Amino acid sequence: xxxSLERGIHAFKEQIDAPVAxxxxxxVRCGLCAEACLFFTETGDPVYTPIHKLEPLRRVWQQxxxxxxxxxxxxxxxxxxxxAELNKWEPLVYDSCTLCGRCSMVxxxxxxxxxxxxxxxxxxxxxxxxxxxxxxxxRRAVTTGSPMGVKYPALQAQIRNVEQETGLSIxxxxxxxxxxxxLSSMEIMNFPEFIGAIAKIFRKAGVSWTLSxxxxxxxxSGIQIGVSDIAAELVQRIVDAAAKLQVKSIISPECGxxxxxxxxxxxxxVGKPFDFKVVHILELLDELRAQGxxxxxxxxxxxxxxxxxxxxxxRGGVVKQPRNLLDMVAENFVEMPxxxxxxxxxxxxxxxxxxxxxxxxxxxxxxxxxxxxxxVKPDALVSACxxxxxxxxxxxxxxxxxxxxLSLTETIxxxxx
Amino acid sequence: MSAAxxxxxxxxxxxQFATVVFVIGVxxxxxxxxxxxxxxxxxxxxxxxxxxxLRTIFSRSVPDRGTLQRSTFNVVAGYIxxxxxxxxxxxxxxxxxxxxxxxxxxxxxxxxQFIDAVTVVTMITLLAVLLHRISHKVMRxxxxxxxxxxxxxxxxxVLTGYLAFHxxxxxxxxxxxxxxxxxxxxxxxxxxxKLMHAFTLVMARYYNGAMAGRKGVNA
Numbered sequence: 329x330x331x332s333l334e335r336g337i338h339a340f341k342e343q344i345d346a347p348v349a350x351x352x353x354x355x356v357r358c359g360l361c362a363e364a365c366l367f368f369t370e371t372g373d374p375v376y377t378p379i380h381k382l383e384p385l386r387r388v389w390q391q392x393x394x395x396x397x398x399x400x401x402x403x404x405x406x407x408x409x410x411x412a413e414l415n416k417w418e419p420l421v422y423d424s425c426t427l428c429g430r431c432s433m434v435x436x437x438x439x440x441x442x443x444x445x446x447x448x449x450x451x452x453x454x455x456x457x458x459x460x461x462x463x464x465x466x467r468r469a470v471t472t473g474s475p476m477g478v479k480y481p482a483l484q485a486q487i488r489n490v491e492q493e494t495g496l497s498i499x500x501x502x503x504x505x506x507x508x509x510x511l512s513s514m515e516i517m518n519f520p521e522f523i524g525a526i527a528k529i530f531r532k533a534g535v536s537w538t539l540s541x542x543x544x545x546x547x548x549s550g551i552q553i554g555v556s557d558i559a560a561e562l563v564q565r566i567v568d569a570a571a572k573l574q575v576k577s578i579i580s581p582e583c584g585x586x587x588x589x590x591x592x593x594x595x596x597x598v599g600k601p602f603d604f605k606v607v608h609i610l611e612l613l614d615e616l617r618a619q620g621x622x623x624x625x626x627x628x629x630x631x632x633x634x635x636x637x638x639x640x641x642x643r644g645g646v647v648k649q650p651r652n653l654l655d656m657v658a659e660n661f662v663e664m665p666x667x668x669x670x671x672x673x674x675x676x677x678x679x680x681x682x683x684x685x686x687x688x689x690x691x692x693x694x695x696x697x698x699x700x701x702x703x704v705k706p707d708a709l710v711s712a713c714x715x716x717x718x719x720x721x722x723x724x725x726x727x728x729x730x731x732x733x734l735s736l737t738e739t740i741x742x743x744x745x
Numbered sequence: 746m747s748a749a750x751x752x753x754x755x756x757x758x759x760x761q762f763a764t765v766v767f768v769i770g771v772x773x774x775x776x777x778x779x780x781x782x783x784x785x786x787x788x789x790x791x792x793x794x795x796x797x798x799l800r801t802i803f804s805r806s807v808p809d810r811g812t813l814q815r816s817t818f819n820v821v822a823g824y825i826x827x828x829x830x831x832x833x834x835x836x837x838x839x840x841x842x843x844x845x846x847x848x849x850x851x852x853x854x855x856x857x858q859f860i861d862a863v864t865v866v867t868m869i870t871l872l873a874v875l876l877h878r879i880s881h882k883v884m885r886x887x888x889x890x891x892x893x894x895x896x897x898x899x900x901x902x903v904l905t906g907y908l909a910f911h912x913x914x915x916x917x918x919x920x921x922x923x924x925x926x927x928x929x930x931x932x933x934x935x936x937x938x939k940l941m942h943a944f945t946l947v948m949a950r951y952y953n954g955a956m957a958g959r960k961g962v963n964a
Contacts, residue, residue, distance in 0.1 A: 438950030645961035
């Protein structure tokens with residue numbers, strides 16, 4: 329057994345806890361999870377059945393943590409997991425799973441399959457079976473602070489542009505502000521208007537906020553690739569910035585996995601509860617709305633629908649807030665079939681968007697989103713994740729659909745009085 | 746050994762053995778899961794893990810609309826054979842008498858003709874489920890030999906029960922011996938196969954629902 333395989337198997341063993349054992353013990357191979365996964369529904373290939381993506385992890389569980397499996401192993405009757413198998417499973421674990429969590433909602437015995445894929449990636453990564461695109465993004469995140477290699481001067485330049493366009497000043501490194509706003513590199517580089525939108529809304533609503541020049545990156549490649557110590561280091565940078573600036577809360581921006589990373593995994597990664605709150609931008613905007621601090625001068629008249637980013641809705645619990653906000657800002661808001669916690673993934677979450685090898689597949693499975701959109705035929709599609717947004721735009725273009733993709737925050741900012 | 750002697754042995758030592766394997770096996774399997782433990786979640790909760798876990802134990806018995814539409818046969822057939830086995834096992838008068846002897850509790854039975862019909866429906870459904878497993882590309886792909894074994898072990902008690910009730914093929918003591926023996930096979934294999942899901946799904950659903958419940962999501 330090679331050293332890297334040994335480390336991988338060891339990591340699998342470390343990752344197996346009571347929920348994982350309960351899940352594997354309960355699977356009856358009914359195959360219902362396949363129909364919940366867009367990688368199966370759009371390809372028809374059973375290899376993409378969610379529970380099948382975990383087969384090597386299941387075998388390690390069986391061989392190490394069950395009486396029967398241990399007996400068989402002692403008698404030399406079981407087949408150990410090999411490097412060749414992990415190699416074969418790499419595209420299943422990374423390219424065809426967006427950690428969207430839809431299978432975890434339909435499994436009749438209650439298996440949280442996504443929880444296990446996230447864990448399996450920990451073993452795959454140390455065994456050297458993570459895709460190149462994610463490895464390099466993670467390397468850049470550690471060395472430059474951003475998976476896209478965006479350094480502070482680049483953000484500074486965008487801030488200057490936004491300040492010129494809006495005439496507002498963007499607070500940076502303001503000690504004692506209530507909120508520290510994080511951004512994703514995607515927002516900084518592709519959607520800097522998000523920063524302007526936040527500045528407008530917060531100014532009108534009287535929110536005390538700041539950016540940090542030291543720690544502005546919200547995304548966390550460590551989570552996507554499945555290397556917890558790197559993920560912890562990236563979270564720690566934010567924790568340190570929050571402490572330095574003495575903020576009460578951190579705002580997670582329009583990015584799905586960034587929210588999971590800082591809100592739900594963050595304290596567990598650094599090993600202690602945060603002494604600040606983490607809110608998603610939509611949660612904060614909905615709070616401001618409820619307090620009457622967002623006053624609109626006009627409403628959006630186009631027919632809008634909302635794409636729930638998986639990590640914000642199904643895996644994050646922010647479901648009704650965007651609807652409250654859309655009810656406020658849109659005259660004609662329609663829901664797609666299966667919207668909310670059962671929404672279909674765009675196809676690019678969980679690191680799939682960063683993984684060049686998966687480009688063809690993620691565009692293929694976008695057909696699921698296409699049919700969901702065709703059911704309501706909106707004038708524009710609103711979402712709250714810049715990663716979704718990039719892929720939605722790409723997918724819509726691929727399928728010749730002329731539907732603009734809007735950010736919910738920006739849509740609200742555009743209609744302020 | 747006469748049929749009567751065989752029946753005595755099946756009802757006596759063999760049943761005791763099967764019961765011991767079943768009980769110890771199930772307890773060991775559950776302990777094997779629990780001793781693995783899980784890390785305390787340090788993220789500030791939005792909702793109640795306990796409430797979410799308890800909720801999902803029950804709510805997961807009802808499929809979401811999309812799953813019902815996309816996997817109608819699976820869902821409907823699954824319901825029928827699970828309910829069928831439950832009704833035949835716990836509401837057939839002779840079974841209630843047997844369980845009363847063992848546990849000392851008693852409850853009303855359902856009409857025999859009804860149970861007979863349920864048994865027929867259950868057998869037909871189980872055969873259809875087997876055909877589905879063989880013909881459906883996902884299920885065939887996922888299935889291992891243990892899945893077919895579990896199917897057989899579930900089917901045999903229903904079949905032998907039906908044969909024994911209608912006295913088809915063999916003498917009544919022989920049919921009864923076969924019926925009880927098939928149940929004993931099921932009990933012995935239970936802890937070592939996916940049949941364990943009957944117990945562990947409560948845990949699986951709880952864990953899933955609890956993790957989602959903390960985030961304020963109804964899983």
